[in-house]
Amino acid sequence: MxxxxxxxxxxxxxxxxxxxxxxxxxxxxxxxxxxxxxxxxxxxxxxxxxxxxxxxxxxxxxxxxxxxxxxxxxxxxxxxxxxxxxxxxxxxxxxxxxxxxxxxxxxxxxxxxxxxxxxxxxxxxxxxxxxxxxxxxxxxxxxxxxxSSMTDIHDPVLKAVELLQQSSRVDLLDALPLSQRQIERQFQHRLSMSPKYFQRLRRVRAVLLALKEGRNHTRLAELAIEYGFSDQAHMTRECQLIAGITPKRYINRKLLP
Structure with missing residues (x-):
């Protein structure tokens, strides 16, 4: 239906x-x-x-x-x-x-x-x-x-977000012309979260999008490694905490994000 x-x-x-x-x-x-x-x-x-x-x-x-x-x-x-x-x-x-x-x-x-x-x-x-x-x-x-008159191409938060969306490595932020404390402060002000928590959100969302597209339904352990989790159990805990659902339950219910 x-x-x-x-x-x-x-x-x-x-x-x-x-x-x-x-x-x-x-x-x-x-x-x-x-x-x-x-x-x-x-x-x-x-x-x-x-x-x-x-x-x-x-x-x-x-x-x-x-x-x-x-x-x-x-x-x-x-x-x-x-x-x-x-x-x-x-x-x-x-x-x-x-x-x-x-x-x-x-x-x-x-x-x-x-x-x-x-x-x-x-x-x-x-x-x-x-x-x-x-x-x-x-x-x-x-x-x-x-x-059109608002954009700053040197916006440090925009640069940091781009880096974290491209990789699961938070240490890539060291390449920015800001100290770790400055980056943390900017993230808290603009996103009300730390760079590490932002990275966690993006990884969980990426996993659920992959499952929605039908990839690796029976190979969750491989999916976990692909998206930067230490193992399947780590991925399951993060999905439950952030998305309120485990990968297996997500597959079974076929929910939309």
Missing amino acids: SSPLLFDIHFPQGHLALWLQAIWSAQVPMDQQGVTRRLVADAGSGVLFNIGEPILVDQQALHDPVMFESTNKQAHFIHLPSGTDLIGVRFQPGMGRLFQTKLAKQESTTGPLQTSEFIQSLFVRLKDCLITQERIDLLDKAFYQRV
């Missing part, structure tokens, strides 16, 4: 990809049953525009039309009821806090991101769009124009 969830995702290209992982849309028709999904931690943050019914995250109802999702450090369950109509942007790790800070300076405000003039104007325009692709195009263009 096909899922009643209508989900679309767009991966920004070029300059915008430094800031955004994705622009996405999720809808559940009024004549369909609600959908519950597990959200695996990805160290990202986001802005969610809710044009439909209130949703539930970990059984807590969220009624605000515009919400800023803080850095995701652990797994959550999201329930999308009948009448769900959401669209959002997902920032790259560490970039949501930076975007909020720079936008506040541009607008000379101190309020939360979701109350900014830029975000509120987007919400009004999104409500007038009935076609999903038009909404995605609107967000892509608006965020591209906004971040």
Whole structure:
């Protein structure tokens, strides 16, 4: 049976990809049953525009039309009821806090991101769009124009995130022109976590994505070594702690991240 969830995702290209992982849309028709999904931690943050019914995250109802999702450090369950109509942007790790800070300076405000003039104007325009692709195009263009003057190619957090996404070795950060203490402080400020914890999140997410794609279902020990765990037991413990599910249970339930 096909899922009643209508989900679309767009991966920004070029300059915008430094800031955004994705622009996405999720809808559940009024004549369909609600959908519950597990959200695996990805160290990202986001802005969610809710044009439909209130949703539930970990059984807590969220009624605000515009919400800023803080850095995701652990797994959550999201329930999308009948009448769900959401669209959002997902920032790259560490970039949501930076975007909020720079936008506040541009607008000379101190309020939360979701109350900014830029975000509120987007919400009004999104409500007038009935076609999903038009909404995605609107967000892509608006965020591209906004971040064009914000990017610092020498951003130490961006460089550190790139290194940790490419390798499981935290010692690669020694190549950055910052001390370990400075890097730790920058990560805590922007991501509310240490570089080591960020690395742990990315490894667990990489394992679950590999399992979703059908790779190494029967060779978990090899998968553990491939993604930098000491052994299968280590991988199992990390997945249980961070994602709330072991690799074997993930395979059996065939859950989506």
